[in-house]
Amino acid sequence: MRLRIWRCLPILASLAIAPAVFAQQASGTITGTVTESGTSRPVANAQVFLPRTRQGGQTNDVGVFTIRNVAPGAVTVRVQMIGFEPVEKTVTVATGAVANVPVTLTRTAVALSEVVVTATGETRKREIGNSVATIDTAQVARQAASNPQEILAGSTPGVTVLANSGQPGAGGTIRLRGVNSVSQGNGPLIYVDGVRIYSGNTPNSGQGRQFVNPLNDIAAEDIDHIEVVEGPSATTLYGTEASGGVLQIFTKRGTEGQHWSASATAGFNNMGHVGPTSDPTGQGVNECRGPNLVNGAGVHYVDTTCPANGSWLHNGPVQRLDLSVRGGASSVNYFVSGTGNSEEGVLPVGGNRDQTLRANISFLATSALHLDVNSSIAHRRVTFVPDGNNAAGALLNLARGPGSGFRGTGCSSDPAVVCLVNDSLFLISSTNTTDHFTTGGTLTYQPTSKLSARVGLGYDNNNADIADIRPLGYILTPLGSYGETLWNQQLLSADASAQIRQPVGSRWVSTTSIGGQSFDSRLHSTSLSASNFAAPGTPVLTTGSTRTINSVSQQRVINAGLFGQEVIGWRDVAFLNLGLRVDGNSAFGKSFGLQRYPKASLSYVLSDESFWPIKSIESLKLRAALGESGKAPGAFDAVRTWNPVAANNGQPAFATGSIGNPDLGPERTRETELGFDASALNGRLGVSYTYYSAHTVGALIPIQQTPSLGFSGSQLENVGQLFNHGNTLQLTGYPIRGKNLELMTRLNVSTFASRAGDIGGQPITISTVQRTSVVEGLPVPSYYGKKILNPNAFADPDTVNDQFLGAVFPTKIISPNVSVRFWNRLTLDALGEWQLGGHNLNAIGYVDSNLQDWQPCYATQAKLKAFAAGNTAALNDVTALERAKCTLSSTARDLSFWVEDASFFKLRSVSLTFDLPRRLSLGSNNASLTFAGRNLFKQTSYDGTDPEVADQTDNTFSRRDYYVFPTYRTFLLTLRLGY
Amino acid sequence: MTLIAKSQMSLSRAAVPAVLLVVSAFCAACDLSVSNPGPVQDSQLNTPAALPPLVNGMSGDLAVALGTYLTREAIATDELTEAGNFTPDNFYAAGQIRPEDDITDWANLQSARWSAENGLARMKAVRGPAFETDTITPWAYLWAGFANRLLGENMCTAVIDGGPPESDSVYFIRAESLFTRAFTLGKTLKTTTVQNAALGGRASVRAWLGDWTGAAADAALVPTNFVFNAVFSTNTTRENNPLVSNTVSSRQVSVFGTVYAKSKADPRTPWDTVKTSAGGVQVGQNGSTPFFVQKKYTSLGSSVPLTKGTEMLLIRAEAALRTGDVAGAMSLINQERASSGLAALTATTASAAQTILQAERGAVLWLEGRRLWDLRRWQAAGTSTFLTGRATCLPVSSVEQGSNPNFHTP
Secondary structure, eight states: OOOOGGGGHHHHHHHHHGGGGOOOOOOEEEEEEEEETTTOOBOTTOEEEOTTTOOEEEOOTTSEEEEEEEOSEEEEEEEEOTTEEOEEEEEEEOTTOEEEOOEEEEEOSOOTTOEEEETTEEEEGGGOSSOEEEEETHHHHHHTOOSHHHHHTTTSTTEEEEOBOSSTTOOOEEEESSOOOSSSOOOOEEEETTEEEOOSOOOOOTTTOOOOOGGGGSOGGGEEEEEEEOSHHHHGGGOBTGGGOEEEEEEOOOOSEEEEEEEEEEEEEEOOOOSOTTOTTTTTTSOOSSTTOBOTTOOBEEETTSOTTSSSOOOEEEEEEEEEEEEEETTEEEEEEEEEEEEEOSSSSOEEEEEEEEEEEEEEOSSSEEEEEEEEEEEEEEEEOOOSSOTTOHHHHHHTGGGOSOBOSOSOSSTTSEEEOGGGGGGOEEEEEEEEEEEEEEEEEEEETTEEEEEEEEEEEEEEEEEEEEOTTOSSSTTOEEEEEEEEEEEEEEEEEEEEEEEETTTEEEEEEEEEEEEEEEEEEEEEEEEEESSSSSOOGGGEEEEEEEEEEEEEEEEEEEEEEEEEEETTTEEEEEEEEEEEETTSOTTOOOEEEEEEEEEEEGGGSTTOOOTTEEEEEEEEEEEEEEEOOOTTTTSOEEEEEEETTTEEEEEEOOOOOTTOOOEEEEEEEEEEEEEETTTTEEEEEEEEEEEEEEEEEEEEOOGGGSOOSEEEEEEEEEEEEEEEEEEEEEEEEOSSEEEEEEEEEEEEEEEEOOOSSSOEEEETTTTEEEOBTSOSSEEEEEEESOTTSSSOOOEEEEEEEEESSOSEEEEEEEEEEETTTEEEEEEEEEEESOEEEEHHHHHHHHTTOOGGGHHHHHHHHHHHTTOTTTTTTOOHHHHHHHOOOTTTOOGGGGEEEOOEEEEEEEEEEEEOOGGGSTTOSEEEEEEEEESOOEEEOOOSSOTTBOOTTSOTTSOEESSOOOOOEEEEEEEEEEO | OHHHHHHHHHHHHHHHHHHHHHHHHHHHTOOOOOOOSSSEEGGGGOSGGGHHHHHHHHHHHHHHHHHHHHHHHHHHTTSOEEOSOOHHHHHHHTTOOOTTTSHHHHHHHHHHHHHHHHHHHHHHHHHGGGGGGOTTHHHHHHHHHHHHHHHHHHBSEEOOTTOOOEETHHHHHHHHHHHHHHHHHHHHTTOHHHHHHHHHHHHHHHHHTTOHHHHHHHHHTSOTTOEEEEOOOSSSGGGSOHHHIIIIISOSEESTTSGGGGOSOOTTSOEEEOBOTTSSBOBOTTSSSBOEEEOSOOSTTOOEEEEEHHHHHHHHHHHHHHTTOHHHHHHHHHHHHHHTTOOOOOOOSHHHHHHHHHHHHHHHTTTTTOHHHHHHHHHHHTSOOTTTTSOOSBOOOHHHHHHOGGGSOO
16 A cells, blocks of 8 residues: 555545636726835835735835735735735725725834744744744845855854855755754755755765755745744644754745846856965965975976966856746736856866746635646756865865876976876766756635635656766776766655634634645666776767666655644734644654654733833744654665675675664654744844754664674664754844935844764764764764874874864854945845854865875974984974874874864855946836855865865765865856846 | 625535545555565565575675775785875784774674575575575585684684674684585585585684694695685676775785785786886875786686685695695695796795795785785794784774673673
8 A cells, every 4th residue: 555645636626626616706906006114115026915815916026016806895905025014904996996005114123923834824923932034035136146055044043054065056055953863864844835845965976076956946036035944843743854944935926917027147256265375376276387386295296288377277157047927817826937047167167057947826716715836847957077085086186286196298307297187187077967847736725714724736856867977088997987877856745734713702812723744755766887988979878888787776755744733822912832743654663653743832922012111122022932843764774674786796696784673763853942033123123032952862873783793884773862952143123224325234143052962872983084973962963083182282292082073063153244225226235154163174184294285284294304304303393283284104194183173254245236227227117237246255264175165975964175176256247127 | 696605605614624534535545654676675585586696695795895805904914015095004004903994894704704604594494404405505604614714814803693702713613614514515416616615615724723634634635726716796896806996996005015026927926017108107096105006806807716726735735844844845835836837946944944835825825815814823823023013913893892782891
């Protein structure tokens, strides 16, 4: 028996046919313009709708909305926009007439009437006992963010985004509220317009050693807003898998009339100095010609293939085009958009091209029934530079100077000079071509304001074709090789829920929700390779005479769950929320039953009480929440398996797989959060603060198996305890709100403190070469290894093993954002981010210093040699840390010495936007020109290439900068037009 | 209008039941069990058809264990010189073998032993009396025997199936019994290869247990040209010979600096210099050690001998030498040399003959994972000093120590 999601189809179909029986009524029209108070500027993309019937849409670029086919009579119009206090107006509509409703919205730091989407449906923020951050993507355009990952960086407290690599198209690591799991990942679940999409990544490129994140297939220009739901106390009803939080992405909707928007961006990527500033060659990347090409041992090298300008770097062009149309008439609204991006990296190869197409259509069948169908297709092709821990890697070879594996001949008459041909590095073709299709339909039925019901189906399909080709004649494999991974991930999800809102007496309101969700996830991945090409030309797998099927993986996981929730409201001031989720999952062990996750929360809008004394603080909501969520183990973790292999000269055979554990269940994270949201000084100042504390029990910990019992490796067991707490604070200020000068400021502060409790009695090694472990009492995970006790003493290093060297992930993130608008036309916006307390393993320094090619070690190594030659005073001014890092002994060196503080500040974006006057607007209704720069400035004491990067083919619960290409800066000029 | 109102009302009433229906459809129709293809469940191996692949797996596990270990064994002894950057390898080369550096070797070798011994128990249970006459049965005994010998020759301590630490001779005792069973069944089935391989394996472990008479008797029954291999193949990556990747594809280890680099004349220890395209001497991955490539294994599918007739001649020679029969020993050594077309050597004293024997074993068993044991036992006997101040064997890995409760003091 299988999960029969398709059994729902007849029900859905019958519900979909139902609208056909309804006919149109006699009606009128509502229209109006939404403007901002203070500046009188039109507000684009504001949501305008009739709460009773859900008719409506969004304002166009000049703030105008129209709602047709409105039943005659008194009608309430609601206008809402993130960052503004929502407004409701009552208007009388007459048959055949147009009612004009001008609306003025007031900016506010904290809007308690704002509506957010939870697992049970739409809810006002005031009713929620958790913090839910909403990212207003009007900001996004100014920051020239090209994808959700860039939008999230520095956007809201509690979010950590690490870029991983400076390769265009490479995906980053995203975390909400730090780490709650050792083995099951800490990424959030992702919903797009209510459809759950695959929240993982594609496999890594073989040569680029980085992945593509399907989240980034959602075009930034299509996004209306993002809700960030952090922590298990808020995500309980999303069930197993949700302990890493939930990202809800909402794309733009249609509106009355027809409005076109277009934007065109041109710019370039540019790389600054690579690696330690004292190295004039910048790891052999910035400079590949001239007298500086000599290593610490005095070996000179010459690269005759170095480009004419003496550098491997160039400015990589960037182009983006977006075109969208939104419109609607009578009962259908649509938003259709297409985007195209093309971006080149800063090395001779490498880049990203993607195209997206989206169609969001809303059908208003009757005043009570509407259907939303949202579909998108994205195609992407990322070309990677060979990178990271890879003998063919660009940085690995360039940074090793004369130690490059790409050696040539005849560059010098001096036989001691090493000749290099590093341009061969760029002959490898390493691509990840992805296709991402998402579609979903949600049928909402709201016959009265008291009752609503929803049924949804979603389908998300990700394909990746990851190909690495070494051509015939390539130095390292002269006969050529081809590796290809064909990967497909499908996620089919279904959900249904109903909500009944019922007054109980005059002071109480009860809102009861019930529902269920299920998903069916299928992974199919095949990895193939071939080598020894018969002939030159563009190869395919069969061009190689030696052909291998490396691996085939087919995995299916199904999960189904039910939830119930009761919200009791008291005088619209206090709300008690009680909920329960029950889940079953195919990956749970056989002896493991259903899982129950309870939650409770309380919110109290203290400022609405008549006794509230501080009138300058116009709103204050106190909130408290307690809830649980979990993470399921992997598809094969519960069963003992053997892998079919070939052995004994190609004959069929078995080899031990996983040892299995029939008692395996999900890990369970229980979180408590307390906080408040306040708005003061007439919306000019907003404060949102949350303290959270999470405790994971039954944490899935990979326990090393006893090798003499046959199954080596590790087996997950529900044995661990993890603790994770922190604070998030958002301060928002609109101190100046004049026509000629507006100032908006925002400061996000987050702290993250994790600690391993009892984890089965012994430290868990996450990665030996990454010196990363989970150790009781230390942050999860930690760099752990050999510590120098006297780093600054002028003495030999005094070391001790098995010591804490630093937290892997940042422990504090501070991101300020300032936006100033002059004369209602010119906007200057800047977003910075400090990520503090994290560490990275500078494995470049470790290896290069051993090869005597790490510039910061040259002086020390000269002194070490002098000392060895008998100069007893040579080391008098060399510290123990310098001696340990720069040692010339192959057995005295240790990666632990290269764990470095990776705290950094980056100026994520700076932009200047000029709203063009009418005469310059090329006939459009509105036009603007934005000049933006991203990652223009970086400050860090980290000595590797970049504190944010890590080789993703290494263990990703740790970070190792092993010749990973650093992030670059980008300059962009964007023209936006609206018709 | 009335129709619409009625429809809305009925729909309104229907909404809650409809949702309940959908929700119950999710759960009533859902059996959350999924059968994923690919990995094979343990119980599915309990059929006669699964047993031949199980025995092939034993061969595969042994090859993986030996192949992975070969490079490190060679740099821990006098067979090859380290020319790479990997820290654990540099420690092996420096004669320091730490429990955190032999995690993979310990696990692979133990896995090879366990899969063969556990497989034998499974075969017995599945086949009942037919187990004794199955043609695959003696092969399983052979793989189990060689896995135990490999462990005994290289590990400082024996640990069996999560048990307590025991003397390393436990592996040899198990191996002797397993080889005896292989030989007996091979004889019944009239399989010469199995009999010779079992005799060769048993001869070696009998010698290591001190039974040189029994060893010489077994050795004398194995033909000089007999070779029994751990099986490597170009078929899949797992079947490849890793020493070839480490010397042909990359330059992790070099013949440079070893006793074998002094001459290219010995066909048993073939190697060559490698020139860069500029005509200079190629260097290893560490950028400094001149790279001389071993030529004993030239293909990723080159197999590695586990026992062979020439080793048998040397076991007999060593047994003779232990009784003071220098002439008898030299005669056997020269038989072995003649089989490779090499000129006879002469020695008149026991110590000169011992020196020749040690060099001959080095050449005959070069890069076969046997040298550390030879150097270790000769070190103990006082006839070799190479391992002075160096590790003589591999310690119980840190993972075994951490995960086996017998290693924790209560």
